[in-house]
Amino acid sequence: MKHKSSTDLLQFTPKGIWCPPADVYIDPWRPVKKAMITHGHADHSRYGHRSYLASTTAGPAIKYRLGDINLQTINFGEKINVNGVQFSFHPAGHILGSAQIRVEHKGEVWVASGDYKLEDDGLAEAFEPVKCHTFITESTFGLPVYDWQPQEAVFADINDWWRKNAAEGKVSFITGYSLGKAQRILQGLDSSIGKIYTHGAVENINEVMRLQGIPLPDTIRVTGDISSKDYPTNLVLAPPSALNSAWMKKFKPISIAIASGWMTLRGARRRKAVERGFVLSDHVDWKDLNKAIEATEASRVIVTHGYTSIYTKYLLELGLDAEAAQTEFTGESIDEDDTPSDEKDTTL
Amino acid sequence: MKNFAELFTQLDQTTKTLKKVAALVDFFERANDEDRLWAIAILSHRRPKRTVKTSLMRVWAAELAGVPLWLFEESYHVVGDLAETIALVLPPPTTRHDASLSDWIAVIKSLEKQEDALKKEVVVKAWEGMAYPERFVFNKLITGGFRVGVSQKLMMRALAQFEGQEENSIAHRLMGNWTPDNTTYEELIRSENPLDDVSRPYPFYLAYALESEPATLGDPANWQVERKWDGIRGQVIVREGNLFVWSRGEELVTDKFPEYHHLADLLPDGTVIDGEILPYKAGQPLTFNVLQTRIGRKNVTKKILESAPVVLMCYDLLELEGEDLRTRPLQQRRKLLEKVVKENPSEVLLLSEVIQFSEWEQTAEERANSRQHLSEGLMIKKLDSSYRSGRKKGDWWKWKIDPLTIDAVMIYAQQGHGRRANLYTDYTFAVWNDEELVPFTKAYSGLTDKEFNKITAWVRKNTKERFGPVRSVKPELVFEIAFEGINASSRHKSGVALRFPRMLRWRTDKKIEEANTLADLKSMLELYG
Numbered sequence A: 001m002k003h004k005s006s007t008d009l010l011q012f013t014p015k016g017i018w019c020p021p022a023d024v025y026i027d028p029w030r031p032v033k034k035a036m037i038t039h040g041h042a043d044h045s046r047y048g049h050r051s052y053l054a055s056t057t058a059g060p061a062i063k064y065r066l067g068d069i070n071l072q073t074i075n076f077g078e079k080i081n082v083n084g085v086q087f088s089f090h091p092a093g094h095i096l097g098s099a100q101i102r103v104e105h106k107g108e109v110w111v112a113s114g115d116y117k118l119e120d121d122g123l124a125e126a127f128e129p130v131k132c133h134t135f136i137t138e139s140t141f142g143l144p145v146y147d148w149q150p151q152e153a154v155f156a157d158i159n160d161w162w163r164k165n166a167a168e169g170k171v172s173f174i175t176g177y178s179l180g181k182a183q184r185i186l187q188g189l190d191s192s193i194g195k196i197y198t199h200g201a202v203e204n205i206n207e208v209m210r211l212q213g214i215p216l217p218d219t220i221r222v223t224g225d226i227s228s229k230d231y232p233t234n235l236v237l238a239p240p241s242a243l244n245s246a247w248m249k250k251f252k253p254i255s256i257a258i259a260s261g262w263m264t265l266r267g268a269r270r271r272k273a274v275e276r277g278f279v280l281s282d283h284v285d286w287k288d289l290n291k292a293i294e295a296t297e298a299s300r301v302i303v304t305h306g307y308t309s310i311y312t313k314y315l316l317e318l319g320l321d322a323e324a325a326q327t328e329f330t331g332e333s334i335d336e337d338d339t340p341s342d343e344k345d346t347t348l
Numbered sequence B: 001m002k003n004f005a006e007l008f009t010q011l012d013q014t015t016k017t018l019k020k021v022a023a024l025v026d027f028f029e030r031a032n033d034e035d036r037l038w039a040i041a042i043l044s045h046r047r048p049k050r051t052v053k054t055s056l057m058r059v060w061a062a063e064l065a066g067v068p069l070w071l072f073e074e075s076y077h078v079v080g081d082l083a084e085t086i087a088l089v090l091p092p093p094t095t096r097h098d099a100s101l102s103d104w105i106a107v108i109k110s111l112e113k114q115e116d117a118l119k120k121e122v123v124v125k126a127w128e129g130m131a132y133p134e135r136f137v138f139n140k141l142i143t144g145g146f147r148v149g150v151s152q153k154l155m156m157r158a159l160a161q162f163e164g165q166e167e168n169s170i171a172h173r174l175m176g177n178w179t180p181d182n183t184t185y186e187e188l189i190r191s192e193n194p195l196d197d198v199s200r201p202y203p204f205y206l207a208y209a210l211e212s213e214p215a216t217l218g219d220p221a222n223w224q225v226e227r228k229w230d231g232i233r234g235q236v237i238v239r240e241g242n243l244f245v246w247s248r249g250e251e252l253v254t255d256k257f258p259e260y261h262h263l264a265d266l267l268p269d270g271t272v273i274d275g276e277i278l279p280y281k282a283g284q285p286l287t288f289n290v291l292q293t294r295i296g297r298k299n300v301t302k303k304i305l306e307s308a309p310v311v312l313m314c315y316d317l318l319e320l321e322g323e324d325l326r327t328r329p330l331q332q333r334r335k336l337l338e339k340v341v342k343e344n345p346s347e348v349l350l351l352s353e354v355i356q357f358s359e360w361e362q363t364a365e366e367r368a369n370s371r372q373h374l375s376e377g378l379m380i381k382k383l384d385s386s387y388r389s390g391r392k393k394g395d396w397w398k399w400k401i402d403p404l405t406i407d408a409v410m411i412y413a414q415q416g417h418g419r420r421a422n423l424y425t426d427y428t429f430a431v432w433n434d435e436e437l438v439p440f441t442k443a444y445s446g447l448t449d450k451e452f453n454k455i456t457a458w459v460r461k462n463t464k465e466r467f468g469p470v471r472s473v474k475p476e477l478v479f480e481i482a483f484e485g486i487n488a489s490s491r492h493k494s495g496v497a498l499r500f501p502r503m504l505r506w507r508t509d510k511k512i513e514e515a516n517t518l519a520d521l522k523s524m525l526e527l528y529g
Helices: A059-066 A151-167 A181-188 A200-211 A246-250 A266-272 A286-296 A308-317 B002-012 B017-030 B033-043 B054-065 B069-079 B082-089 B101-110 B116-128 B132-143 B152-163 B167-173 B185-190 B288-296 B302-307 B330-343 B360-368 B449-461 B518-528
Strands: A011-013 A016-019 A024-026 A034-036 A051-055 A071-074 A079-082 A085-091 A099-105 A108-112 A134-139 A171-175 A196-198 A235-238 A254-259 A276-278 A300-306 A321-324 B223-229 B232-239 B242-247 B271-281 B310-320 B349-351 B375-382 B396-400 B404-415 B424-433 B436-443 B463-467 B470-473 B478-483 B485-488 B496-499 B502-506
Touching: A051 A059, A051 A085, A059 A071, A059 A200, A134 A286, A134 A308, A151 A171, A151 A181, A151 A254, A151 A276, A181 A200, A181 A235, A196 A200, A200 A235, A266 A276, A266 B002, A300 A308, A308 A321, A308 B069, B002 B017, B002 B033, B002 B132, B017 B033, B017 B152, B033 B101, B033 B152, B033 B185, B054 B069, B054 B082, B054 B116, B054 B132, B069 B082, B082 B132, B101 B116, B101 B132, B116 B132, B152 B167, B152 B185, B167 B185, B223 B330, B223 B360, B223 B396, B232 B310, B271 B288, B271 B330, B271 B349, B288 B485, B288 B496, B310 B330, B330 B349, B360 B375, B404 B436, B404 B518, B424 B449, B424 B478, B424 B518, B436 B478, B436 B496, B436 B518, B449 B463, B449 B470, B478 B496, B485 B518, B496 B518
Parallel strands: A024 A034, A034 A051, A051 A071, A108 A134, A134 A300, A171 A235, A171 A254, A196 A235, A254 A276, A300 A321, B310 B349
Antiparallel strands: A011 A016, A016 A024, A079 A085, A085 A099, A099 A108, B223 B375, B232 B242, B232 B271, B271 B310, B375 B396, B404 B424, B404 B470, B404 B478, B424 B436, B463 B470, B478 B502, B485 B496
């Protein structure tokens, strides 16, 4: 880790991204007094802080996951002043309520973007480019091999796959992490093909979002009361941790698919040995990553989780003042999902 | 090309054998004879000659993608497959080509003697008119290494189904020396007499590993037991006065073994022997290492013939006087084999000895002294078994000895390729020499995907230095390395080279101080080298 200078408005410390004049941390990974949270995924939103601030729409899922925490919420665009530092939250387009946090102090502007994507998925508030001097960016898919199709094309593929399985009398089993990806898939499914069953971890988040007034297609929680004969021709939506679990065994005959940005790579698809890998990610691909950074007009970029060192080198060659920073963010994992362990396999 | 790319996509999208076969049959139905022939060739590892250097393709692809070459190379390390990396980074197609698989192969072949500038023009134009799956297949045709998740066996099954022929007959037709340039689909697959080609070998019958005690095989009186020799499995064919030597990898290696050349005159026409090409001197086998060194050489010199002479350890007789014996019981074939070897004495024809036993316990004793015979263990074959094609369960079993093992410390890790891309799966191991860790082998296999995942995460957190795709890691993890043999080597710092090293298990219970030493390896070398 490189400390450019101790006067930086946001600094990378062992506890997290710290703003010294306000004594506020953004997505800290160790317990702190004041935490501002970009979104509810487990690597950004952790237990143990004394106070939390998140966007209004991100709040319910964070509260659901972390339980009895001292959470305050703020609307997108609204400004809050802490010790002379001005903070505001702006849509990051990653999942519902996900935010970039803009920090302004004595005319200097920093943006910590958490996880983000540029495509408007219809569920998360659309990404808003925020001009700044220093931009902190993820690089989960920061290589030119990652190039996403528009989501309509991916949903068409997913529905074709489901239709074909239904015609063959099979259960369509698809995984995506339970907060965000699962609901994005849900929105894209063609409910006329059949019924949509959900794993408990997914359905819990669905319930949270429905209470927020987000319209989602009808789903049925998988429970022990349902006969295994009811599943064929229908679809089951589950988190990645359910893959090859005992829980999955009751669905047969089955066709298994994964929805993830990692499904770009043939090696990853083959390693998972699933029938289909749909390339669907809530992170920016290569072209959008570069587009987003350009739009900020930032002269300095700090690269966090992902292909950190490679992407930093690329930005340096472009003439930007770029550096890599060590964090405990994980981005999109191919093997694990964002589901806290106590939520896994809740129903059988 | 679209058809073939679609076939490839379908094969890639299913893990089910039945679906793969169905996709292949569907392809055979829709393709013309030329495309069928090329598809068969590619799926049996007969790709066109490489006419474009991959180093040039990298440069062109990076240029088209508008990224610096170093970034392309980094992407390649992550993806783990060059053809795929190129297909992924290229900008979307601007037009759509409509050429067939064999058309593209003709294009690729035509580039052989051309200037680089023209090669570039042709390849770039090809890319511009293809979507991702076609680009990937096209690149694979040039770069080779076509692993499409379908074995040659499945391809043959589909072809048999499509043609309404027996699978064995298709397998036999596809053996041997053909390429799409010297035959046609009609001739290869549909000709009346597939044995026109005098060099054509029979598909090898391969044994499965015996996983339980031999007593589970039932009455010992029904079985024949021999030693399993550590050379190269081969087929020696004498037809019309010509000799052909085939290795199990379906390679014609007649020239590599002048010791056998006199067999053309010695053995009667229409003789095919299945045996082991075995380095052998002064009445006993030499280590496999000796043979390996010999195969690596371009020319077989007098010196090599003196230091590493080979014999044929005869296992089975597949053809006699032009008659295919494969459906006869092993017992009969063995008798005829003994007769052939006896009536045509040659110092290179040795009969694989049949071990006499009445109780299975005796075979266990024989297996235990395998290393003294420089053999790998035992072969157990059913006396009434026919000579089948490919790896089949039930009649033939190999019962190998337990490997040698040593505990070693991982010091370098590298990402794998193909389905292991993006995972650290290739490791370098070291043993102690005083206070120093001396690298002595690499190993890639033996762990579960779950373990590889765990170790990958560990490697990312415990990297000391990066050298391109290789990372040096904190010496902390201990593995039990298994191997089949050990030899002295002047090329390795440790002074030893292992045969078939792999990871037997991850010793999470051991600290690095408990790993073995170079002295331990040296004493193994003395015992078994």
